[in-house]
Amino acid sequence: MIKVEGLSKNYGLVKAVDHISFEVAEHQNLILLGTSGCGKTTTLKMINHLINPSEGRIWINGVDITKEQPETLRRKIGYVLQNYGLFPHYTVAQNIAIVPQLLKWDKLKTQKRTLELLEKLHLPTDILSTYPSELSGGQQQRIGLARALAANPPVLLMDEPFGALDNVTKANIHAEFLALDELKQKTIIMVTHDVQEAFELGDRICLMDKGKIVQDGSPTELLLKPTNDFVAGFLKEQQLLLEFKTTKVLDLWALLNVSHLSNIEPTVNADLDLWTLIELIKKQKIDTITIQNSANGEVKTLRFEAIMQAFYQYIKAK
Amino acid sequence: MNEHTLNLWEFMVQQADKLAVQTLQHIGLTFIALILAVLIGLPLGIFITRKKQFSGAILGVASVLQTIPSIALLGFLIPVLGIGPKPAIFALFLYALLPIIRNTFTGITGVDPSVKEAAVATGMNKWQILFKVELPLAMPVIFAGIRTATVITVGVATLASYIAAGGLGEFIFGGISLNNTNMILAGAIPAALLAVIFNFLLSRLQKINVAKINSVTKVLPFLLLLLASLYFAPSAYGSKLKAGFTPEFMGRSDGNLGLIEKYGLKINTVVINDAVMYKAAYEKQLDVISGYSTDGRLAAFNLVILQDDRHIFPPYYAAPIIKQATLKKYPDLENTLNLLSGKINDSVMTRLNYLTDYLHQSPEQVAKDFLVANHLYKPSRRGHEGTIIIGSKIFGEQYILANMYALLIKGNTNYDVATKTGLGGTKICFEALNNNQIDFYPEYTGTGLLAILKPSVKTVVAVSVGKDITYNYVNTEFEKKYDIKWLKPIGFNNAYALMMRKNQANSLHIKTISELSTYLNQK
Numbered sequence: 094m095i096k097v098e099g100l101s102k103n104y105g106l107v108k109a110v111d112h113i114s115f116e117v118a119e120h121q122n123l124i125l126l127g128t129s130g131c132g133k134t135t136t137l138k139m140i141n142h143l144i145n146p147s148e149g150r151i152w153i154n155g156v157d158i159t160k161e162q163p164e165t166l167r168r169k170i171g172y173v174l175q176n177y178g179l180f181p182h183y184t185v186a187q188n189i190a191i192v193p194q195l196l197k198w199d200k201l202k203t204q205k206r207t208l209e210l211l212e213k214l215h216l217p218t219d220i221l222s223t224y225p226s227e228l229s230g231g232q233q234q235r236i237g238l239a240r241a242l243a244a245n246p247p248v249l250l251m252d253e254p255f256g257a258l259d260n261v262t263k264a265n266i267h268a269e270f271l272a273l274d275e276l277k278q279k280t281i282i283m284v285t286h287d288v289q290e291a292f293e294l295g296d297r298i299c300l301m302d303k304g305k306i307v308q309d310g311s312p313t314e315l316l317l318k319p320t321n322d323f324v325a326g327f328l329k330e331q332q333l334l335l336e337f338k339t340t341k342v343l344d345l346w347a348l349l350n351v352s353h354l355s356n357i358e359p360t361v362n363a364d365l366d367l368w369t370l371i372e373l374i375k376k377q378k379i380d381t382i383t384i385q386n387s388a389n390g391e392v393k394t395l396r397f398e399a400i401m402q403a404f405y406q407y408i409k410a411k
Numbered sequence: 412m413n414e415h416t417l418n419l420w421e422f423m424v425q426q427a428d429k430l431a432v433q434t435l436q437h438i439g440l441t442f443i444a445l446i447l448a449v450l451i452g453l454p455l456g457i458f459i460t461r462k463k464q465f466s467g468a469i470l471g472v473a474s475v476l477q478t479i480p481s482i483a484l485l486g487f488l489i490p491v492l493g494i495g496p497k498p499a500i501f502a503l504f505l506y507a508l509l510p511i512i513r514n515t516f517t518g519i520t521g522v523d524p525s526v527k528e529a530a531v532a533t534g535m536n537k538w539q540i541l542f543k544v545e546l547p548l549a550m551p552v553i554f555a556g557i558r559t560a561t562v563i564t565v566g567v568a569t570l571a572s573y574i575a576a577g578g579l580g581e582f583i584f585g586g587i588s589l590n591n592t593n594m595i596l597a598g599a600i601p602a603a604l605l606a607v608i609f610n611f612l613l614s615r616l617q618k619i620n621v622a623k624i625n626s627v628t629k630v631l632p633f634l635l636l637l638l639a640s641l642y643f644a645p646s647a648y649g650s651k652l653k654a655g656f657t658p659e660f661m662g663r664s665d666g667n668l669g670l671i672e673k674y675g676l677k678i679n680t681v682v683i684n685d686a687v688m689y690k691a692a693y694e695k696q697l698d699v700i701s702g703y704s705t706d707g708r709l710a711a712f713n714l715v716i717l718q719d720d721r722h723i724f725p726p727y728y729a730a731p732i733i734k735q736a737t738l739k740k741y742p743d744l745e746n747t748l749n750l751l752s753g754k755i756n757d758s759v760m761t762r763l764n765y766l767t768d769y770l771h772q773s774p775e776q777v778a779k780d781f782l783v784a785n786h787l788y789k790p791s792r793r794g795h796e797g798t799i800i801i802g803s804k805i806f807g808e809q810y811i812l813a814n815m816y817a818l819l820i821k822g823n824t825n826y827d828v829a830t831k832t833g834l835g836g837t838k839i840c841f842e843a844l845n846n847n848q849i850d851f852y853p854e855y856t857g858t859g860l861l862a863i864l865k866p867s868v869k870t871v872v873a874v875s876v877g878k879d880i881t882y883n884y885v886n887t888e889f890e891k892k893y894d895i896k897w898l899k900p901i902g903f904n905n906a907y908a909l910m911m912r913k914n915q916a917n918s919l920h921i922k923t924i925s926e927l928s929t930y931l932n933q934k
C-alpha cells in the first residue's frame with residue numbers, strides 16, 4: 094500500500110533521513126519509533142509531500158507520489174500533526190469539515206459525516222460550535238483525529254498524536270484507538286518516541302536512529318530477536334512490561350500446569366495477553382482463574398504462581 | 412463684521428453648513444486615501460511575506476515616505492498632480508501606506524507555523540492558505556495597522572486645505588491667519604474628535620474575537636467605501652471660472668464675504684494656500700485668485716489685477732509707524748525715514764518683490780540697488796549715537812523695506828541700526844512696538860484700521876473710500892490711542908486684489924470685479 098525506497102533527506106551536512114526503505118501493507122499499522130531528532134517527522138512529511146526528498150521514491154497504492162498534484166495527494170491522506178494544528182479561528186465543526194470542503198462535498202454529507210465521527214470518538218455534539226481554545230487536550234486530540242478522518246482517506250499519518258497528553262488520558266485514548274473500527278480499515282503510519290505506545294498500538298515497528306532504520310519487525314520480533322545492542326538497549330528498561338504485553342496465555346499453553354481440577358470462576362479466553370490477565374487478577378483480588386483455549390476446547394484452572402512459572406520457562410526457552 | 416463677539420458654539424451654529432461640508436470632505440479624503448492604501452498596501456505586504464528578499468527595500472521606502480514633511484510632500488506633488496483632491500489624496504495615501512504594509516507583513520509572518528503547516532497538510536493550495544488561514548489570523552494585526560493609518564491620515568488631512576482639497580483645515584488655517592480662535596477650534600475640535608472616534612471604533616474591531624473576524628472583514632470594505640464617498644456629498648455649484656482664495660480671504664468682510672455681498676459674485680471657489688495659489692493660476696488650474704497687489708509673483712506669472720470698482724478692499728498704503736517719544740529721542744529719524752516717501756509705487760514694489768521672491772536675490776542687495784539707482788544711497792557713517800531697532804513682518808516686501816531703512820539711517824544719521832525681522836504677524840509687530848522692543852516697522856493703513864483699531868462696520872465703510880481718508884483716520888486714532896505716529900506713506904498700496912491671467916482677462920474683456928461678476932452671471 095505504501096512503499097518507501099532509498100529515501101533520504103539532507104539539510105546541508107545533516108542527514109535527517111538516511112536512505113531508508115520499508116513497506117506498509119493495506120490496513121497495517123506501522124510505528125516509526127525512535128528518540129527525538131532521529132528523522133521520524135521528516136519521513137512522515139516526505140510521504141505527505143510536505144518536504145521533497147533529497148533521494149529515493151515513495152509510492153502509495155502503486156502510484157509514485159511525485160506524479161500527483163501535492164494538494165490532491167494530501168487530500169487523500171489524513172494527517173494528524175504533532176500538536177494537532179487546529180485552526181484557532183474555526184469552530185470544531187469547521188475544523189472537521191476542512192478537507193470535505195476542499196473536496197466540495199455538499200453540506201448535508203459533511204454534516205452527517207461530522208456527527209458520525211463525533212459519535213465514534215465519544216464527543217458531545219454541543220462541542221461543534223466551540224473553538225479549539227475552549228477544549229481540553231484530549232478533546233483537541235480527538236478533533237485533530239476527526240479532521241484527519243473526515244474525508245475517509247485510506248491512509249492516515251500520525252505524528253506523535255498522543256505526545257501532549259497526560260498518562261491517564263493517554264491510556265483511555267489508546268483503548269479507544271484500538272477499539273475504533275474505522276481505524277482498522279486504514280493503512281496507518283504513526284510516529285512516536287514512546288516504546289510502550291509503540292508496542293500497544295503497532296502491528297509493526299520500525300525503530301529508527303540517526304536517520305536510519307535499525308530494525309523493522311513485529312513487536313515480538315523486536316523484543317525477542319533484537320538485531321543489535323542498540324535495539325536491545327532501547328527496549329531494556331521496559332523489557333518485562335513489554336514481554337507481558339506481547340505474550341499471550343495461549344503461547345504458554347503447553348507449559349501451564351493445572352492447579353485445580355474443578356473450574357473456579359472467573360473464566361477468561363487464552364487469547365488474552367499476560368499484562369491484561371495480571372491487571373484482571375489484581376483488580377478482582379483473586380489468586381486462581383480458569384482459562385479457556387478456544388482453539389482446542391481445553392480448559393485449565395490455574396493459580397497465579399503457576400502462570401508466572403510457565404512464563405519464566407517460556408522466556409528462558411527463547 | 413459682527414458687533415458682538417460670538418462664542419464658539421454660536422460660531423459653529425452660524426457656520427454649520429460649512430462645518431458639515433468640511434467634515435464630510437475630511438472624512439471622505441481620509442477614507443479614499445485609506446482605501447487606496449489598503450488596496451495597494453495589503454497586497455504589497457502579502458508579497459513581501461512571499462518574497463522576503465524585497466521586504467527590506469519595500470518597508471524602507473515606505474518608512475522614508477513617511478518621514479517627508481507633509482508640506483514638502485505636497486510641494487513635490489503639485490507640479491505632477493496639480494492642486495485639488497488628487498495630490499492631497501495621493502499624499503495621504505503615501506502616509507497611510509507604511510503601517511498597512513508593515514502590519515500585514517508582521518501579521519502574516521506571525522501566524523503560528525503549526526497552523527500554517529496544518530493548512531498545507533490538509534491539502535489547501537496557496538490561495539486557500541492565504542485567504543482561509545493567514546489573512547484571517549493576521550487580521551487583528553492588520554486592523555491595528557489600518558487604525559494607525561487612519562489616525563495619521565485624519566491628522567494630515569487638515570493640510571488638504573493648502574491645495575484646494577477642502578477638509579477641516581479650511582477653518583483651522585483660516586482661523587490662524589485671521590487670528591480667530593473660534594474658527595480654529597471649529598476646525599480643530601471636529602478633526603480631533605474624528606481621530607478619537609475612528610481610533611476607538613477601530614480598536615474595538617481589533618479586539619473582536621477571531622470567530623467574528625470573518626463577518627467583520629466582509630462588512631469593512633463597504634463601510635470604507637461609504638465613508639470615502641462622503642467626499643463627493645457636498646457638490647459645489649459649477650461655474651464657468653474657478654476661484655482659489657486663501658483661508659484668510661474666505662473669512663474676511665474685505666474678502667470673499669464682501670465679494671458676495673457687494674458684487675454678487677457667484678463663483679466656484681476652493682480654499683488654497685497662498686504659497687501655491689499663484690502657480691495654480693498660471694497653470695490654469697485656477698482662473699481667479701485672491702492675492703496681494705504688490706506680490707512679486709504677479710509679474711512672474713503674468714497676472715493682472717481686477718479693479719475694485721465698488722471699493723470693498725480698503726487701501727493698504729504702507730508707512731513706517733513709530734512712537735512720538737522715539738521721534739523726540741532721535742530728532743534726525745523722521746526726515747530720514749521720510750526719504751523713501753513717494754518713491755515706490757505699486758509696480759516698483761511688485762518688481763522688487765519679484766527680484767527677491769522669484770529671482771531669489773537677497774533683500775539687502777535689492778534694497779541697496781534700489782537706493783543707488785534712486786540716488787538715495789550714502790555710505791555708512793558708522794555712528795554710535797544710539798541704536799534704532801527696526802522691525803518687520805515675516806514676508807519679503809517687509810524685509811526689503813527694513814533693509815532700505817537700515818541703509819538710509821546708517822548713511823544719513825549718526826545712529827546705529829539693529830533689525831528684528833520676521834516678526835510673525837501684525838499682532839506681534841504691534842505689541843513689540845508698544846513695548847519698545849522695536850522702534851518702528853512698516854505697517855499698512857488697512858491693517859491698522861481692521862486688525863488693530865477695529866472700529867464699527869459703519870466707520871470702516873466710511874473711511875475706506877479713499878486712501879487719504881484712511882491714512883488720516885488711522886494716523887489720528889493711533890496718536891490718540893497709542894501715541895504712535897504714521898510717517899508719510901511710501902507710495903504703494905499692498906491691498907487685497909482679485910487677479911486673473913492676463914490673457915484670459917483680455918480675451919473675456921474683464922477689467923473690473925463688476926465685469927467678472929456680470930460675466931459669471933451670464934447664462
Ligand SMILES: Nc1ncnc2c1ncn2[C@@H]1O[C@H](COP(=O)(O)OP(=O)(O)O)[C@@H](O)[C@H]1O
Pocket residue numbers: 104107108109110127128129130131132133134135136
Ligand atoms: N528544516 C530543517 N532544517 C535543518 N535541519 C532540520 C530541519 N528539519 C529537521 N532537521 C533536522 O533533522 C533531524 C530530524 O528531524 P525530525 O525528523 O524532526 O526528527 P524527529 O521527528 O524524529 O524528532 C534533526 O536533527 C533536525 O534537527
Ligand SMILES: [Mg+2]
Pocket residue numbers: 130133134135175
Ligand atoms: Mg518529530
